[in-house]
Amino acid sequence: MELFRSHCYSIYCNSLWSRYKVATMNRPKVCHNDILKRLLGLPRWCSSSLAFARNGVNNLDVIRRHSMFSLRSRVELSTNSIITSVRQSSAYVCEPIQQRWLGLLFVQNVG
Template sequence: MELFRSHCYSIYCNSLWSRYKVATMNRLKVCHNDTLKRLLGLSRWCSLSMAFARNGVNNLDVIRRHSVFSLRSRVELSTNSIITSVRQSSAYVCGPIQQRWLGLLFVQNVG
């Protein structure tokens, strides 16, 4: 599990991703899940919900939310003048990255 955490949690700069197709993200999720299944010797077609929980491993959505929350928190709390200027700009407030962050952090359940 340490191997999985060290290699599959480090999706560098994923908190800055703002332009991608849903199909691309779905393929990444499948790859992430298939990697864990192979490490655990599970069938490709089995559900991973219990495997994630039992092994204390996060799924890709949780990893991405954590990355976004961490970066957004650092940006919001920064006293650096350059970061403050960017944070106050309309590009930051209304831009695609902020919209993606809000969509990841505040998931709405429909139904």
């Protein structure tokens, strides 16, 4: 599991992925699931959710949420003048990536 965590948690810049189709995002997710199953010697058809839960490792959705939260927190707390200027601009609030972050970080109850 340490091998999986050290190599499959480091998906650099995934917090910046904002424009993609669901089908496109499913490809790395399936690959991520398959890697864990192969490391555990499980068949490809077995439950990925169960494999992640039993072994105490995060799936790709959780890794992405953690990355987004970390980046967003660093941007919000930064005292760098350039980052502060961008953060205070109206473009920052309206940008698709900001909307994606909010959509993934804050799950809304429907119904």
